[in-house]
Amino acid sequence: MTKPNTSPDVVLDRQCEQRNEQGFLETVMSTGTYRAVIFHNRKALISEPEHSPDHNSPDYSVTYLSPTQLPRDLPAGTQTVYLGKVLPGQxxxxxxxxxxxxxxxxxxxxxxxxxxxxxxFMGYRDVGQQLRAADAQIVIQAQAVANWHATHTFCPRCGNPMEPMKAGWMRRCVQDGSEHFPRTDPAAIVAIVGADERILLANNFQWDQKRYSTVAGFVEAGESAEAGAVREIAEEVGVRLHALHYVASQAWPFPRSLMLGYIGYTNDTVATPDLTEVRAAKWFSRAELQGAVLNGEAVISSRASIARELIEHWYGGKILEPGEQA
Structure with missing residues (x-):
């Protein structure tokens, strides 16, 4: 069984209490000991390998700039956020x-x-699985808070501009003084397993027709994650779940999701795609899925995603990609 994507180990001490102190960010910047994580157009500054990368190893890394490597004057409108300090032993x-x-x-x-x-500058979807785990965690955090700042420049109550506060972890309306914090939207993501142990994977209209993955959807207001999972599965592929087993969670910053991963069990044998979001749904045995991936008939989610974790949790190990060796 693969290890779920939820190691309790964290890379950064976010110093939530300290960053609330007035002037904290300015004090950190004045020391000159910090390192900068740079984002532009929602992509992170990444160091590329010097050779053609082996896609099974983390050859890419975040480019951490020292203060002396930054320009004297950053572009107007640059948003600065304190991410935390590196913890030992990670x-x-x-x-x-x-x-x-x-x-x-x-x-x-x-x-x-x-x-x-x-x-x-590279997007997490493109390079995430080739980053070391520590770098990936930092990119996800930075991506999520950067997305929030980019889309929350005006007060939702009165429409006036908001100013960043608390080292970038709060925005305050300049007119009514209301305080607003980064949102996290819960979403349930489910690997659906039938009574015969086959897995049901779906193909979304936004994807290539060969790509198959788990089914996911946002939890609605006043709804538990489990109820949301059952509803989404029924709506998108017409299958009724009778049991759910929680496996893992993953922060997914597109735009600001917390993916709650489940294995869902059903006795249904026929799937009915909604033809709105889901183009097709297909049952796979373990041998069928591995064979389809190796011969190119199916492409499944990358190893940077919890969707792949859930699929491999069901599979009981690593699913090989074309060209990989057991």
Missing amino acids: GHPLAAGTPLILFALPHDAGELGWVPDGSS
Whole structure:
């Protein structure tokens, strides 16, 4: 059985209490000991490998810039957020105690000639599974809070501008003084298993027709995660779940989700795609799924996602990709 995607180990001490103190972020920046995590157009600055990467190993890494590598004047509109300080013993290349600060550049940041050679801006979906676990955790945190700032510049109560406070973890309306914090939207994601132990995977209209994955949906107001899972599965693939087993959760910053992963059990044998979100749904035995992935008939979610964790949890081990060896 594969290890669920929920190690309790964390890379950063977010210092939630300290960052609420007035002037905390400015004090950290004044020390010059921090390292900068740079985002632009919702992509992170990533160091590329010097050679053609082996896709089974973490060859890419976050580019952590020192204060001296940053331009004297960052583009107007750059959002700064204190991410936390590196904890010891988590296998991170930076020294324990190193503070990390997110610099989210505006869309119209202009010339970025100060970006180091060998680094470029990459999306998490593209490079996530090739990052070391510690870097991936930091990118997800930075992506989520950067997305929130980019979409919450005005007060939802009165429409006036909001200013960032508390080291970037709160925005306050300049007119009515109301305080607003980053949102996290819960979503249930389910690997559906039938009475014969086959798994039901779905193909979404937004995907290539060969891509199959688990079924997911947002939990609605006043609804438990389990009730949301049952409802979403019934709506999207027409299957009734009679039992759910919680496996793991994963922060997924597109745009600000917390994916709650389940194995769901059904006695139904016929799936009915809704033809609105889901184009097709297909049952796979373990041998059928591995064979379909190896011969290219099916493409499943990447190992950076909890969807893959759930599928491999059901499978009982690693599902090989084309070209990989057992």
